[in-house]
Amino acid sequence: MKKLISAALIGFFAAGTVAMAETDDQVLLSLGSAKASSALSIDISSTGQTSAFSFVVPLPAGVKADTSACLSKLPKDFKGGCKFVDGEIRVIAFSEKLGALPAGVNQVGIVRLSGLKDASGLKAYQVELSNNQGQAISSKSMTVQ
Amino acid sequence: MNSKKVLLGAAVSAVLLFAAPMASACALSAWTATNGTIIAGQPNDATPVSRLSGLCAARAAAIGDFVTDASPTGETTYQARFYYYTGNVTGARNVFEGRSAAGASNLPIRVQHNGTSLIFNTNGSATTATAPVSANRWYAVELAWAAGAGTGSLAITVTDAGTDTPSFTQTIGSVNNGSDTIEEARLGFISGTGTGAANFDAFDSRRTTTPGRLCRGDANNSGTRTGADATAVINEFVNGVLATGQPDANGNGQVVGSDASSIITAFLNTGSACP
Numbered sequence: 001m002k003k004l005i006s007a008a009l010i011g012f013f014a015a016g017t018v019a020m021a022e023t024d025d026q027v028l029l030s031l032g033s034a035k036a037s038s039a040l041s042i043d044i045s046s047t048g049q050t051s052a053f054s055f056v057v058p059l060p061a062g063v064k065a066d067t068s069a070c071l072s073k074l075p076k077d078f079k080g081g082c083k084f085v086d087g088e089i090r091v092i093a094f095s096e097k098l099g100a101l102p103a104g105v106n107q108v109g110i111v112r113l114s115g116l117k118d119a120s121g122l123k124a125y126q127v128e129l130s131n132n133q134g135q136a137i138s139s140k141s142m143t144v145q
Numbered sequence: 146m147n148s149k150k151v152l153l154g155a156a157v158s159a160v161l162l163f164a165a166p167m168a169s170a171c172a173l174s175a176w177t178a179t180n181g182t183i184i185a186g187q188p189n190d191a192t193p194v195s196r197l198s199g200l201c202a203a204r205a206a207a208i209g210d211f212v213t214d215a216s217p218t219g220e221t222t223y224q225a226r227f228y229y230y231t232g233n234v235t236g237a238r239n240v241f242e243g244r245s246a247a248g249a250s251n252l253p254i255r256v257q258h259n260g261t262s263l264i265f266n267t268n269g270s271a272t273t274a275t276a277p278v279s280a281n282r283w284y285a286v287e288l289a290w291a292a293g294a295g296t297g298s299l300a301i302t303v304t305d306a307g308t309d310t311p312s313f314t315q316t317i318g319s320v321n322n323g324s325d326t327i328e329e330a331r332l333g334f335i336s337g338t339g340t341g342a343a344n345f346d347a348f349d350s351r352r353t354t355t356p357g358r359l360c361r362g363d364a365n366n367s368g369t370r371t372g373a374d375a376t377a378v379i380n381e382f383v384n385g386v387l388a389t390g391q392p393d394a395n396g397n398g399q400v401v402g403s404d405a406s407s408i409i410t411a412f413l414n415t416g417s418a419c420p
Contacts, residue, residue: 052372056416079405080372083413092412094375094405098383126369126417134365134377134388 025050025129026140031119038113048103051132052094055124065089066112073107098132171201181210183333189385195344195398197228197283198359198391202346211333220327221292226356227348233280234260236339242331253325254290267299269322276303276313283396285358294323307396309420359391360419362408366390369417375405
């Protein structure tokens with residue numbers, strides 16, 4: 001079931017954001033539910049330049065996050081981490097081979113949220129996507145619920 | 146060094162770096178004077194010079210290798226910050242002096258390195274402050290001095306450049322230095338004994354405001370710590386493209402993969418904002 005939800009979300013982005021993906025590097029957050037918890041899917045729309053990214057997602061009070069699969073879909077040369085601390089999810093990763101995510105929508109991973117009642121304010125902040133020279137190329141993000 | 150930024154208002158106005166504005170040789174030309182054989186260099190020179198910030202730093206290898214800043218004039222308050230790479234030295238040598246007109250016989254500020262500690266003294270007080278340091282590491286040294294007849298002071302902060310939190314703070318107070326003024330600063334191996342080399346970087350002095358520390362791990366000099374900084378570290382290590390900010394996030398004198406890891410950890414612990 002979880003795989004179906006994730007696949008459906010990715011399918012949505014793949015089908016619905018093709019034009020955007022060709023011109024924008026940005027963080028894509030999408031929320032689905034899986035029984036008692038919600039699944040926050042993290043994807044990156046890349047023009048083929050994104051070599052690193054970082055952002056934070058503040059969560060409503062009382063919400064808990066399991067970040068163990070946060071970067072699970074990234075290419076193996078990407079290193080980084082996710083942490084749920086001080087009421088926010090912090091996500092950071094970079095290619096240790098100075099590679100880049102392929103053009104299009106790239107799966108990053110999933111964060112499981114528990115206790116989420118109102119997702120209307122869910123948004124990424126401090127967004128930075130950068131190229132393999134360490135230069136920022138975008139600070140865009142989009143949340144789909 | 147050929148970069149000297151003049152600050153307006155109440156600042157002493159010496160931000161003395163060691164970097165050239167373009168990818169050319171490093172220089173010491175913005176300092177008032179140089180003594181001995183102190184050099185400015187960068188990590189990819191034939192004789193590599195480790196730097197903490199920007200492209201260049203200064204390296205002293207013998208007693209008498211130092212630079213002089215004559216910007217201060219009759220200063221009754223003085224704040225300075227510099228980064229010091231301890232190297233592997235023996236003996237004790239003065240590495241920073243805030244000097245009055247009396248010269249070496251009356252030092253309002255003296256910072257000495259003996260290989261294991263930085264030792265701080267100020268004229269007008271018998272109190273000595275001793276900050277333990279390790280070999281081959283960068284440290285931020287922050288000083289705030291004020292003159293006063295029994296009310297003078299020297300506030301000292303030492304921070305391992307691989308951390309965001311000071312490792313040593315002490316204020317020498319009740320200093321009887323009402324007639325002292327600072328007329329000159331010296332940085333390097335000014336006097337003393339022993340062997341070994343050490344590096345100096347990012348000197349900043351002001352009359353009243355605090356220079357503060359540079360953003361550790363802000364490798365691309367953007368003012369934040371993000372994934373781009375980790376990439377800049379890897380780009381320097383792999384391709385030799387020197388990062389323009391502070392890529393040596395763990396302060397060990399080398400820009401390597403562990404610095405990228407330090408940046409990742411800093412982001413996860415505190416977010417992208419510099420402390």
